[in-house]
Structures are given as C-alpha cells and as structure tokens.
Amino acid sequence: MDLQLAGRVVIITGGASGIGRATADDFQREGARLVLADLQPAALATAVAELRAAGGEVESEAVDVRDYAACERLVARAVDVFRRVDVLVNSAGIGGVPALFTESKPSDWGDLIAINLLGVLHCCRAVVDRMIAQRSGRIINLASEAGKGNEKRIVVYGATKGGVISLTRGLAVELGRYGITVNAVCPGVTRTPMTSYITDEMEREWARMYPLGRLGRVDDIAPLIAAKMLTPLGKPAANAPKHFAAVEIVDRAVNAEWLSRATRILAKYWLTKNARRRLAHSLNCSKNSVSTS
Numbered sequence: 001m002d003l004q005l006a007g008r009v010v011i012i013t014g015g016a017s018g019i020g021r022a023t024a025d026d027f028q029r030e031g032a033r034l035v036l037a038d039l040q041p042a043a044l045a046t047a048v049a050e051l052r053a054a055g056g057e058v059e060s061e062a063v064d065v066r067d068y069a070a071c072e073r074l075v076a077r078a079v080d081v082f083r084r085v086d087v088l089v090n091s092a093g094i095g096g097v098p099a100l101f102t103e104s105k106p107s108d109w110g111d112l113i114a115i116n117l118l119g120v121l122h123c124c125r126a127v128v129d130r131m132i133a134q135r136s137g138r139i140i141n142l143a144s145e146a147g148k149g150n151e152k153r154i155v156v157y158g159a160t161k162g163g164v165i166s167l168t169r170g171l172a173v174e175l176g177r178y179g180i181t182v183n184a185v186c187p188g189v190t191r192t193p194m195t196s197y198i199t200d201e202m203e204r205e206w207a208r209m210y211p212l213g214r215l216g217r218v219d220d221i222a223p224l225i226a227a228k229m230l231t232p233l234g235k236p237a238a239n240a241p242k243h244f245a246a247v248e249i250v251d252r253a254v255n256a257e258w259l260s261r262a263t264r265i266l267a268k269y270w271l272t273k274n275a276r277r278r279l280a281h282s283l284n285c286s287k288n289s290v291s292t293s
C-alpha cells in the first residue's frame with residue numbers, strides 16, 4: 001500500500017530507541033526523509049549510521065524535549081536541511097519508577113511530567129506554525145493504555161499519558177482546519193529498553209493476559225504509526241467540515257481490568273532484585289546521556 005510518504009520529512013523524537021527507532025525504519029522503507037531527535041547522542045549516531053547504510057536520507061539532532069528552545073532548534077534544523085516538516089512523531093518518553101502514590105514524592109514526578117507531557121507540548125508547539133503555513137501536517141503522539149485507565153503504582157505516568165490523549169484531541173480540533181491531523185497511539189506493554197526491567201518470569205505471567213499470548217513488540221506498534229498517514233497529506237478538501245479532525249486512539253485489546261491485573265503482577269515482581277537492577281540500569285543510561293545540544 002502506498003502511504004504517499006516518498007520524500008516526506010518526518011521528525012521522530014525518541015528516535016534512537018524502541019518504538020521511535022522501529023518507526024524510523026518503517027518511514028524510511030516508505031521513502032521518507034528523517035530527522036531523528038533523542039537525548040542519547042551515541043544511540044542516535046548508531047541509528048543514523050544504520051539508516052544511512054540502508055540508503056536513507058537521515059539527519060539527527062541531540063535534543064532534550066524538556067527544553068523548548070531545543071525543540072525549536074530541532075524544527076529549524078529539519079526546515080534548514082529539507083525545507084519542510086510533514087510529520088512529527090512524539091515518541092520520546094520515560095516510564096519512571098513504579099511506586100504507590102503514597103510512597104512517591106513530588107520530586108519523583110518532575111521528569112515524568114517534563115518529558116512525557118511538556119516534551120510533547122514543546123515539540124507540537126515548535127512545529128505547528130510551520131505545518132499551518134504549509135496547510136498540511138501529521139502529528140502522532142505516543143500515549144499509552146495507561147493514559148486511558150489509570151491504576152495503582154503508575155498514577156503519575158498514567159496522568160502524563162492521559163494528558164497526551166487530551167492534548168491530542170484538543171489539537172486535532174484546533175488544527176484540522178489547516179489540513180493537519182493529530183493522532184495518538186496507545187500501546188500496551190511492549191518490549192523495548194524502557195521495559196528492560198521485565199524479567200522472563202514476569203513476562204510469562206504478564207503475557208498470559210494478552211490475546212496473542214505475548215507482550216507487544218515494536219513491530220506491532222510502528223506500523224500503526226505509519227498507518228496514521230493513510231489520510232493523504234495536503235490541503236483539506238474544499239467541502240471539508242470546518243473542524244475536520246482525525247483523532248484515533250488505537251487499542252491493543254486491553255481494558256481497565258487488564259491494567260489492574262498487570263499492575264498487580266508488576267507489584268509482585270517489583271521487589272525482585274533482578275527487576276530492580278535492570279530498571280536502575282536503564283534509568284542510569286538515560287540520566288548519564290543528558291546532552292546539551
């Protein structure tokens with residue numbers, strides 16, 4: 001199926017890892033030109049090298065999405081190199097440390113809110129003027145199943161993702177008239193570096209709750225993101241409703257009951273040394289790689 005992506009310019013935040021990285025592969029296969037943004041310069045350089053080796057036109061920018069000026073520089077870079085921005089995929093995010101709200105402190109929440117919620121707002125704000133001027137654009141935000149039915153131990157993470165769903169809906173209504181659609185994808189638990197704390201034992205128990213009998217893979221999610229391009233880019237039809245907007249939240253056959261069971265399993269295994277060691281490692285990787293772009 002032709003997604004009409006050949007030559008399109010696609011910015012992917014969090015593009016060095018996990019879902020963002022897999023999405024870069026999918027868009028590149030469709031002929032898009034990419035600008036990857038991430039906090040981890042080394043992982044970013046590897047991703048760019050791999051994509052270029054596969055024949056892609058790829059640029060990158062070390063960006064901390066918490067910093068609005070850096071997000072503006074990212075968009076300016078894409079425009080400077082490729083003269084336009086057709087698609088923004090907001091995949092940069094963190095999972096944080098699961099904990100009961102009563103055990104958490106406000107100082108634990110800052111990065112979750114600043115990256116998962118403010119970071120998405122920053123990138124959307126930085127890109128919309130350009131898309132409005134083009135009268136065309138696609139914004140695709142990585143929300144989460146957790147943003148639709150929050151649960152114990154992930155209250156703050158879920159709140160950030162609920163915020164992403166809400167901002168997606170609001171932006172879609174505001175921007176539809178300019179030929180810009182805004183969508184969110186809501187994955188369930190997906191194996192990526194973010195979920196590297198999941199032990200084999202934990203995965204076996206968790207996977208039983210999934211209709212497919214396994215956790216999600218990036219290859220399940222990335223095609224959903226590319227599929228958000230199916231509405232051809234361009235000006236809205238002359239007879240389009242004034243508030244034309246496309247908001248589509250993709251479920252992975254998961255509901256509130258599932259989430260409740262999932263967080264019980266999380267709690268059961270949470271205190272295992274192995275799971276904590278893996279999570280500490282993945283959090284440290286992120287912290288140590290903060291860059292000043």
Ligand SMILES: NC(=O)c1ccc[n+]([C@@H]2O[C@H](COP(=O)([O-])OP(=O)(O)OC[C@H]3O[C@@H](n4cnc5c(N)ncnc54)[C@H](O)[C@@H]3O)[C@@H](O)[C@H]2O)c1
Pocket residue numbers: 013014015016017018019020037038039040043063064065066090091092093094095115119142143144145186187188189190191192193194195286
């Ligand atoms: N993996 C899951 O189970 C799952 C489920 C639902 C939603 N999501 C969401 O999908 C998105 C991608 O997650 P993933 O699983 O691919 O994780 P990941 O850790 O593999 O990738 C996230 C990327 O974001 C980057 N990043 C983190 N903070 C950043 C910052 N301040 N500025 C710029 N980049 C930053 C990281 O360096 C990393 O490369 C996230 O928004 C996440 O919340 C993931």
